Amino acid sequence: MAGLTAMFAECAKWVNQGYKEGPNNDTVFGKWYGDNNEPWCDQWISYCAAMSGNADVIGKFEYCPSHVNWFKARGQWSEYPKVGAIVFYDWDGDYVADHVGIVVSFTDSTITTYEGNTSSGNAGSQGNGDGCYQRTRPRKVRQVLGYGYPSYPSDTPAPQPNPTPAGPAFPGRYLKLTSPYMRGDDVRTIQARLRARTWAIGVDGVFGPQTDSIVRQFQARHGLEADGIVGPLTWREAFNG
Template sequence: MLSAAAADVGYKEGRNNDTKHGRWYGLNFNPWCDMAVSYWAQQSGNAGAVGHFAYCPSHVNWFRARGQWHGRNAAVKRGDIVFYSWDGGPLADHVGVVTADSGPGQNIATIEGNTSSGNSGSQGNGDGCYRRVRSRASVLGFGRPTYSGGSTGGGSGLSRAQTTIGGLVYGYGAKGEHVTRVGRALVAKGFGKHYSEGPGPSWTDSDTANYRDFQVSLGYRGSDADGVPGPASLARLLGATPGKPALAPFPGAAWFRGEPRSPLITAMGRRLVAEGCGRYADGPGPKWTDADKRSYAAWQRKRGFGGSDADGWPGKATWDALKVPAV
């Protein structure tokens, strides 16, 4: 976790909070401190222990619910996730990762994204990623990830991390038709020996073990062969070629009703425009809007659907026919 964070020290954002962390998370052009923490966790195989968040108060509640919350003046350990409240209120405004142990009430050393290198700039919406040493004055508290047991499955040695690719979650505990599709692709390529039954729509240790075998077959070694999909290996598994890119699996009807924000929505919108079904005044963009729904309804009508079957909510049949590229 700390190595992943250290690799970003000195990283500078682009205009309007344009960052690799925001693009990865699917919420670019927004304050990105917690997206950076989530990114470092994913990069280091610790997403299951650290969590996957863009909104600091939700991340705090996650640690509280797991019994992993410590008060502002507690003793601090390397790898703790520190949350700040600049106005002293109950809601977290900013977050970073602790890089050194310190005693109760002592200053803390951190790496933080979306902050400033000194005290003259914005502390919670700065221009980059920096090492900082801070007093406890603005600390709200600390989340303490269970790194040894939170990112690996007990004695199995299998990663319990998750990652998000094209708006879809992969890795232990992920659910959806896209998980079944990965499992079937693994079996088709001869990497299904760890299934006692399935594959199915819930990602289990069996999926991780089979995916690890597939990664090894591609030449990945060590932590790169952890059984958690990455964009490159996933594209190889799902049949992408230079002339035929991998297609995005249907993320499920419920996903769209949650008004998602993801590069997958932009890719879908571009395909709708290419099919002559775009109903956008501006866009398409990563946030699901009524314009996306109107455009998708036009695509459904083009495919011969009518009435309630052309309501603008994507279904698997029309999604597969649209051939949205994986992002």
């Protein structure tokens, strides 16, 4: 029986039994995939998908960036967590996926997941650990790259993106780092919006170096020119999600 319930049951089975890899990344999942003795976080997700009848909606991958591109090509990608979403982590802040898990639950500041090839806590390797664990991690933009939304069969509703807020109209002036610093409600509005999207930005109405840096990072992540200037395109993208 396919669906999210079956996927969770398969993932939980390995977590609850405390599955540990053998020497040199020797795993059940690598043998099944046909490429053993390699980092296996995405092999594990793919294995659980196949064993639970969800291969068509989750795919079969061992390289996380390819899996991200697969979800994006299907229009099933978001910055926001949902129960059952496939979460991809970016440990290095280079916008390339390094690790993967499945979202079990979440709050405004954390996500709880099932993951393979990780460690039981922060002391070990997060992306090439020794086993399958349930983890609770912060929802940090520089740590979470994004979420793939599988179209699970109908035993449970598939994860759906959050509704897109209309957002305020572009205020008319281009916001950027100047001397003296720009100030105003329009600066505060864009800061608050980026903070709501989990970027670690202060909301003080002052366009200083921190705001400039966060705006550039946001632009780079969303395929915009990373010039630090909040014009109509950057403003619209900030409220489009």
